[in-house]
Amino acid sequence: MSNPTYTVIFYLFAAITVCSAAFVVFTRNVIYSAFSLLFTFFGAAALYVFLSADFIAVTQVVVYVGGILVLLLFGVMFTNSIMKVQKSEVINIIPGTLLLVGMIGAMLYTFYTTHGWMPSETLLQGSIVERIGFETMSRYVLPFEMVSILLLAALIGAAFLARFDKSSK
Amino acid sequence: MTEQLTTIGLNHYLTISAFLLGFGLFAVITRKNAIVVLMGVELILNAANINFLAFSKFNGGMEGVMFALFVIVIAAAEAAIALAIVINIYKIFKSVDVSSIDSLKE
Numbered sequence: 001m002s003n004p005t006y007t008v009i010f011y012l013f014a015a016i017t018v019c020s021a022a023f024v025v026f027t028r029n030v031i032y033s034a035f036s037l038l039f040t041f042f043g044a045a046a047l048y049v050f051l052s053a054d055f056i057a058v059t060q061v062v063v064y065v066g067g068i069l070v071l072l073l074f075g076v077m078f079t080n081s082i083m084k085v086q087k088s089e090v091i092n093i094i095p096g097t098l099l100l101v102g103m104i105g106a107m108l109y110t111f112y113t114t115h116g117w118m119p120s121e122t123l124l125q126g127s128i129v130e131r132i133g134f135e136t137m138s139r140y141v142l143p144f145e146m147v148s149i150l151l152l153a154a155l156i157g158a159a160f161l162a163r164f165d166k167s168s169k
Numbered sequence: 170m171t172e173q174l175t176t177i178g179l180n181h182y183l184t185i186s187a188f189l190l191g192f193g194l195f196a197v198i199t200r201k202n203a204i205v206v207l208m209g210v211e212l213i214l215n216a217a218n219i220n221f222l223a224f225s226k227f228n229g230g231m232e233g234v235m236f237a238l239f240v241i242v243i244a245a246a247e248a249a250i251a252l253a254i255v256i257n258i259y260k261i262f263k264s265v266d267v268s269s270i271d272s273l274k275e
Contacts, residue, residue, distance in 0.1 A: 007175050014181070018188045021212055025192045030202055037208055040189075044215045047185065050177070051222040056237050060218075063241050068211060068248040075204050075252045079259045089201045091268060096199035100191045107187040117179050122229040132238070135231050143235075147242050154246035161253035 010050055017043030028090075030076050034069065041065050052124045055132050182223035189216035203255045203265040207248065214244045 020039035027033055041064040048057035136144050173180075189212050196209025218237045225233025259265050 004175070007177060010177050010181070014185050017185060021189050021192045024208055024212065025196045030205060033205055033208055037211070040212065040215065044189075044219060047182065047219060048222055051182065051219075051226045053222045053226070053234050053237070056218075056222060056234060056241070059238065059241055063245050064211070064215075067245055071248050071252050072204060072208060072211075075207075075255055078256055079204065079265045089266070090199050091201055092199050096195050099198065100195040103194065104187055104191040107190075108184060111180050111183050111187070117227070119179065119227040120229040124226045124229055124231075124234075128231070128234060131231055132234060135235055140235050143239060147239055151242060151246055154250055158249040158253040161250070162256050 010047075013043050013046040013050070017047060034073050034076055037072070038065060038069055041069065052126065052128065054127055055129045179223055179227050182219055186216045186219040186223070189213070189219070201266045201268055203258065203267050206267060207251050207255070210251075211244065211248070214240060 017040055020036045020043065023036040024033045024040060027036065041060060045057040045060040045064075048054075048060060193209040193212030193216060196212065197206050200206050200209065218240055221233040221237045221240070223233075225231065225237075255265055258270060262270055
């Protein structure tokens, strides 16, 4: 774990994730936010690989980058004209900044002043794809089926809500 | 101190997650564009996922991994529904400004 290459790559991906997340929040242009979110999702996927959750990393890339980000870009393009640069206005800047600084400060203070973490002797190692398959079909089979019904209902609902309504025109 | 910096432990992941949560909450509170608010929600969900996977890794169990998988599925459903609602709001109000949608107010 204290391999220097490993550490350097970890810090690189951590910096990519945090800096692009900051850019998502602090830039005023909606298109720039959407594209910066791409780097945040890729950085988070790389961190999932460091946490030996390779399957979750692949799912993150497929679902977030391939699905949610494309949906968000479609949302931006539906609701703004692409030629005029859309600035998103800012409200509640004082309470927002106070909450941002206060929350991050309080959490970091707690993490670095308490030494209460006791990691288990058996960390997750190697690939977990096979273990995810076992867990899905044994302990988590009911949530798995429920989430499939939820997805179906959500997709039908989204298609119903967003469809072009002729009678209202 | 240097040993703490070079050995990647639980605190490193929790720090990244804290930053993502703070930025996401900041976007949700301060932005008027509904789509940027949605991006903030996605940042918060990613922060939760990093926490789940970090605790799962250092605990050695599979609970956090399964929970992270379900979080991703539900985030996809949430994004689809939310975008559909935003597009409907744009059709009715001709804007996606969350503070201009106040027709339930007296």
